[in-house]
Amino acid sequence: MASISRLPEYSDRWRHSLHWQPDAYQQASFQALYEAILEGNRQLNLTRLTAADDFWEKHVWDSLSGVVPWLGQEPTVQELALAPGHRVIDIGTGAGFPGLPVAIACPTWPITLLDSTRKKIAWLAGVSQDLGLTNVTTITERAETLGHHPDHRQAYDLALVRAVGSVATCAEYALPLLAQGGVAVLYRGQWTVAEQEQLQTVATRLGGHLIQLRPWRTPLSHSVRHCVYLLKDRDTPHTYPRAVGLPAKFPLA
């Protein structure tokens, strides 16, 4: 079995790029997650990234890059400060990214993994239990539906969204679920001025605004990444999110 997190050269890469390093227990948890994904891939189409390096870089490192403002010390941008006991949701988590690596790295954060695919959520519930991640809760639901549920609407302080749709679609899923003062992290690859302008307009309609954009290069393949941070500063109008399917089919502009 290939090892993802015990390779000695990785410890420098954690430190240099994330300003954070896992302890021995967390390293073992990342390794156990890798093994669970390889096993789960036999029944479910969880991920095509199965080589150890790819898994570490494109799943573990990439997931943690979005929470760097909170991993080590206090956030450098004051508006990114999170409420104590903050609740986190990973929208469209798939095989648990970015939510599971974040749950391992930040064991005191209560993290909800949301996906509309029942099989993936059933698998994630089992893996979270096997890894002893008592801070993880799983929900099978559409983001458009959960966004109107009284227990979940405007209930989260941090919403993570990776590879779920266009920026406008992701913003429409995330902002209704955030409490005022909460932050949405949109994990993107390339980033364009047009996308940024569209997102500014859309975020305003949904009760938020863009507060930070962090460009990254991944540490092994040097691929381009951008983490986009939106602050929720007003209530989201109750017309959002729109009915199931509409945010993806007709993204706000």
Ligand code: SAM
């Ligand atoms: N976030 C993961 C990652 O980066 O590896 C998974 C990305 S996968 C391409 C997109 C996932 O989002 C799928 O598992 C899909 O079921 C889920 N999804 C898409 N639209 C959704 C919605 N409206 N509500 C909940 N989950 C959704």
